[in-house]
Amino acid sequence: MxxxxxxxxxxxxxxxxxxxxxxxxxxxxxxxxxxxxxxxxxxxxxxxxxxxxxxxxxxxxxxxxxxxxxxxxxxxxxxxxxxxxxxxxxxxxxxxxxxxxxxxxxxxxxxxxSAARTAASAVLAAETFSAARSARRLLVIGAGVIARNILEFFVDRDWQIDEVLVHDQDPRYAESLTAYVSGTLGREARTAPDRDKAIAEADLVVLATTAAEPHLTRPGTFAPGQLVLNISLRDIGPEIIADSYNILDDIDHCLTANTSPHLAEQKFGHRDFINGTLADMIRGRRRVLRDRPVIFSPFGLxxxxxxxxxxxxxxxxxxxxxxxxxxxxxxxxxx
Incomplete structure (x- = not known):
């Protein structure tokens, strides 16, 4: 005792x-x-x-x-x-x-x-939406500790990823993570200096930045069927949130602290853009189609x-x- x-x-x-x-x-x-x-x-x-x-x-x-x-x-x-x-x-x-x-x-x-549970949550969401555990191109925006952990978890869960793209505001960090992926993790990887071009090339996007407010605000930034793991929570503008399928880990928790879904709720005055929780998806209570981007936003419980x-x-x-x-x-x- x-x-x-x-x-x-x-x-x-x-x-x-x-x-x-x-x-x-x-x-x-x-x-x-x-x-x-x-x-x-x-x-x-x-x-x-x-x-x-x-x-x-x-x-x-x-x-x-x-x-x-x-x-x-x-x-x-x-x-x-x-x-x-x-x-x-x-x-x-x-x-x-x-x-x-x-x-x-x-x-x-x-x-x-904390990094491990964040990474595990991200990979679990990806697996819930992609039973095949595969991605043609996986783009990571933000080349820090969380991004490294997420990629480690993808590899250990035997995901088939043809190529990893890495973007960071500081090219040195992008180069370091790219070298780690190609060397230690043994996956094809390259830096992606042009963020918007890289988003257009990827079918799976991981946001792992330290952004305090949205920097992805242009309508149509994400394509229908594209999966976005909104791990850093504040990168995406309200308009994009409203035009996407949104899955959260916990609705009440995530709609606080000016997260992207919270900003959307404040701007539009409703929660109609939320399609359920990850548990809803796992249990089969909710489903999403491929006619819009799918955004997973975990507040981190x-x-x-x-x-x-x-x-x-x-x-x-x-x-x-x-x-x-x-x-x-x-x-x-x-x-």
């Missing part, structure tokens, strides 16, 4: 690296558990700073039932200026709490976990962090890769 373990980012990365396919299955199960109502996922709380308007630290508390029965909270910082220092934008920790007693039992470096975090914790504990903190709790009896 009073054991407390720390899982480092290096350990989490090792566990994730050998378990990506299983993590996609964990994320799928978590979405379905959440869909059944066996979870508590309050709104995220954003801590913002007057002199750093682009930076924030977000608290994501949650409870996940089902076979997990675990509570916890992710505390994740997003400081885009870190990129100029060649440091990852996001840093995070995750606390896991025992549901019976409320006592925390683990603290995990969670940037790896705290229950996903719990599921992936618990998976990493148990795997690390079994392999004796955790660090036990003796005497972490100062009092273990009332008297």
């Amino acid at each position: 009073f054991d407390f373990h720390v899982v480092s980012g290096e350990t989490a990365r090792r566990v994730i690296g050998r378990s990506r396919s299983r993590i996609v299955d964990e994320v799928r199960d978590t979405y379905l558990t959440h869909d059944l109502g066996d979870s508590v996922n309050p709104n995220s709380y954003f801590l913002r700073f007057p002199d750093k308007p682009d930076s924030r630290i977000i608290a994501l508390p949650a409870y996940l039932g089902g076979r997990h029965s675990v509570a916890g909270i992710k505390w994740i910082a997003s400081f885009p200026a870190n990129i100029q220092r060649s440091v990852p934008r996001a840093s995070a920790v995750l606390l896991l709490n025992d549901y019976e007693t409320g006592y925390p039992f683990a603290c995990l470096e969670a940037a790896q976990i 705290g229950v996903l962090d719990l599921a992936v975090g618990a998976f990493v914790y148990h795997a690390a504990l079994e392999d004796k890769e955790t660090t036990a903190i003796e005497g972490f709790f100062g009092e273990t009896t009332r008297w």
Whole structure:
């Protein structure tokens, strides 16, 4: 009951690296558990700073039932200026709490976990819309940590991708990710300096930028039948959202914080452009056609962090890769 373990980012990365396919299955199960109502996922709380308007630290508390029965909270910082220092934008920790007693039992470096659950969610959505697990050209816009993780998950799920295109405002990052894809991942890849041309060439588009407001606003930017994984959430203008099929991970959560769907709701005064959730699609309650673009916008639920975090914790504990903190709790009896 009073054991407390720390899982480092290096350990989490090792566990994730050998378990990506299983993590996609964990994320799928978590979405379905959440869909059944066996979870508590309050709104995220954003801590913002007057002199750093682009930076924030977000608290994501949650409870996940089902076979997990675990509570916890992710505390994740997003400081885009870190990129100029060649440091990852996001840093995070995750606390896991025992549901019976409320006592925390683990603290995990969670940037790896957050990236993994984000990537698993993206790949799960792609598989839901493309049972063949194939793409002629996959375009990534934003060549950072999240993009790298998403591509790693695609590869580990045995997707057949003829070519990966990479676009970034900074050509150096595009070149680095392209080299990683062609070298480490063993897939055909090239940089795509002309963003709009690359979008027109791709059948699957992954948005993984740090954009704070829409930069894809021209009507007709995406083609009918094109799948867009709107992972960074704020790249797409309201008009494009309104003219597409829109699948979200959780409707109420996603329609907050000026995400692209939220901007569309504010502009048009309704939610009629939303076609359902990913769980709806998995369960076959909803379907989309190919006469419009299909956009998946995941807000990123705290229950996903719990599921992936618990998976990493148990795997690390079994392999004796955790660090036990003796005497972490100062009092273990009332008297």
